Amino acid sequence: MTQSFKDFPIQRKMLLLTLMICGAVLLAAAAAMFLFQIVNFRYHFQRDTATLGGIIAKNSTAALAFGDRRAAGEILSSLNAKPSVLYACLVTPSKTVIAEFGDPRKSLSLDRFPDAEAFRFVDGNLLFTLPIKLENKTLGTLYLCQDYHHGFYELLRLYSLMLIGVLIASGILAAFLSGRLHRVITNPILSLGETARRVGENNDYSVRSSAADRADEVGVLARAFNGMLSRIESQDRALTLSQQKLKGLVNSLDGVVWERDPEQFAFTYASRQSEHFLGYPAEEWIANPHFWSAVLHPEDRPGMMTAYRDIVRKQEPYSFEYRVIAADGREL
Amino acid sequence: MTALLSSRISRCLALLSCWLLCGPSVYAADSDNPVAGEYEVKAVFLYNFTRFVEWPSTAFTSSNAPLVIAVLGNDPFGEILDKAVRNEVIRNHPLVVKRFRSGDPVPDCQMLFICRSDKDRLGEILEKLQHRPVLTVADFSRAAERGAMINLVVKDSVKMEINQAAVAGAGLEISSKLLNIAREVNPDHTPSAAATTP
Numbered sequence: 001m002t003q004s005f006k007d008f009p010i011q012r013k014m015l016l017l018t019l020m021i022c023g024a025v026l027l028a029a030a031a032a033m034f035l036f037q038i039v040n041f042r043y044h045f046q047r048d049t050a051t052l053g054g055i056i057a058k059n060s061t062a063a064l065a066f067g068d069r070r071a072a073g074e075i076l077s078s079l080n081a082k083p084s085v086l087y088a089c090l091v092t093p094s095k096t097v098i099a100e101f102g103d104p105r106k107s108l109s110l111d112r113f114p115d116a117e118a119f120r121f122v123d124g125n126l127l128f129t130l131p132i133k134l135e136n137k138t139l140g141t142l143y144l145c146q147d148y149h150h151g152f153y154e155l156l157r158l159y160s161l162m163l164i165g166v167l168i169a170s171g172i173l174a175a176f177l178s179g180r181l182h183r184v185i186t187n188p189i190l191s192l193g194e195t196a197r198r199v200g201e202n203n204d205y206s207v208r209s210s211a212a213d214r215a216d217e218v219g220v221l222a223r224a225f226n227g228m229l230s231r232i233e234s235q236d237r238a239l240t241l242s243q244q245k246l247k248g249l250v251n252s253l254d255g256v257v258w259e260r261d262p263e264q265f266a267f268t269y270a271s272r273q274s275e276h277f278l279g280y281p282a283e284e285w286i287a288n289p290h291f292w293s294a295v296l297h298p299e300d301r302p303g304m305m306t307a308y309r310d311i312v313r314k315q316e317p318y319s320f321e322y323r324v325i326a327a328d329g330r331e332l
Numbered sequence: 333m334t335a336l337l338s339s340r341i342s343r344c345l346a347l348l349s350c351w352l353l354c355g356p357s358v359y360a361a362d363s364d365n366p367v368a369g370e371y372e373v374k375a376v377f378l379y380n381f382t383r384f385v386e387w388p389s390t391a392f393t394s395s396n397a398p399l400v401i402a403v404l405g406n407d408p409f410g411e412i413l414d415k416a417v418r419n420e421v422i423r424n425h426p427l428v429v430k431r432f433r434s435g436d437p438v439p440d441c442q443m444l445f446i447c448r449s450d451k452d453r454l455g456e457i458l459e460k461l462q463h464r465p466v467l468t469v470a471d472f473s474r475a476a477e478r479g480a481m482i483n484l485v486v487k488d489s490v491k492m493e494i495n496q497a498a499v500a501g502a503g504l505e506i507s508s509k510l511l512n513i514a515r516e517v518n519p520d521h522t523p524s525a526a527a528t529t530p
Binding site: 058061063065068134 | 377423509
């Protein structure tokens with residue numbers, strides 16, 4: 001059975017609150033960073049591709065101008081150093097491929113590349129077209145295809161792992177720190193609660209909360225609590241004293257003073273003289289809920305029961321005379 | 333105007349690539365008239381040299397003086413070369429082709445193409461040119477070893493041999509990109525070549 005949050009102990013509540021706040025703040029910060037990194041990654045990926053393309057283009061001007069396939073192939077083969085490059089080719093203005101790099105099976109139709117110098121994302125790859133110029137004359141075009149998704153997912157994986165790590169570490173740190181720091185708040189409240197529990201369990205009004213010397217709200221509460229305890233203690237003492245006096249008075253009377261439940265007729269109190277009177281101890285008067293009807297003389301019983309119910313309903317003073325059977329069988 | 337130029341360059345390059353790609357087959361098919369494919373490519377090469385070689389400012393009389401490509405001897409290009417460089421301007425210098433007969437005095441130019449007809453006069457021509465900023469180009473065997481700066485050789489396609497010492501001696505600068513696609517050749521008379529000779 002799960003406990004609802006409001007029933008949790010204060011310490012756990014504060015820990016949960018701290019963790020929730022920390023988690024929310026961290027998540028918000030991480031989300032912002034994440035977004036920034038994604039945009040940044042895309043931007044840098046394009047810039048890297050442009051740089052790479054620029055270098056290849058610069059180096060291949062002579063190869064293109066002199067139609068040197070071997071040199072062009074060698075220049076493109078330097079792309080081996082960059083595993084994310086899937087395909088590249090150098091094409092003359094007449095659309096003849098002079099050199100190729102990469103797996104021809106992965107090669108894309110050149111129609112899918114942008115026409116002018118531009119980037120295009122197709123099927124998770126970045127396609128880049130770069131016209132190669134020398135002194136404002138186009139010598140040919142470089143087509144470059146880089147695997148964007150692989151790098152992107154790698155970044156996502158790295159960031160997710162990092163985020164989980166940071167969340168766990170900060171959770172542990174927050175739990176440790178809040179455990180330490182929350183004691184300042186929770187300990188006085190817990191001690192106040194403990195004092196209240198002792199008062200409740202033992203009816204001991206002499207205990208006092210030790211949190212009363214604090215200047216904060218808990219101190220105010222503890223002082224009010226201690227003041228209340230003092231008043232209850234003195235009133236309790238006075239009450240006990242007056243009860244003892246009353247008991248002595250009642251027990252010294254030559255007669256039985258009793259108290260009864262008006263509905264059930266069960267005795268809730270009977271003075272000490274009750275034992276002398278019928279021979280039953282006061283405890284038995286109280287213990288047996290049908291004590292009164294049991295001791296009534298059988299002839300008076302139905303009349304008395306009816307008369308009594310009337311009296312209770314009318315709530316008037318009364319005086320009845322009836323017969324009862326004592327413990328030793330005497331009729332009184 | 334630019335569009336026109338570009339399209340013409342593109343045509344040249346297309347032709348060049350076509351010849352290079354189809355290579356020997358086209359050449360073989362045209363073997364009755366070997367000039368057709370081979371010199372088309374060589375003409376484009378000459379034009380391209382102007383883009384990958386830097387001349388010192390002293391090579392020109394003014395900042396917009398023409399860049400003269402001189403053909404010495406029996407011209408194998410015909411109008412192909414004129415077409416390849418027509419209306420082209422390199423670093424503010426318009427390209428101009430001039431032709432000279434064998435035996436003519438060594439002309440004032442920035443690039444000199446020495447034809448096969450003047451093969452035997454190579455040493456004499458180079459001697460007259462010594463230290464002048466003129467890019468010497470030839471297309472016969474061992475021309476680079478004998479002191480020409482660039483030699484165009486036909487193997488399965490047109491290749492370049494560059495005599496870097498001769499280029500540096502004349503105060504010219506060849507782009508490393510061009511050097512990357514060429515074969516470097518040591519001239520016969522260099523100390524290193526002499527040292528290896530027993």
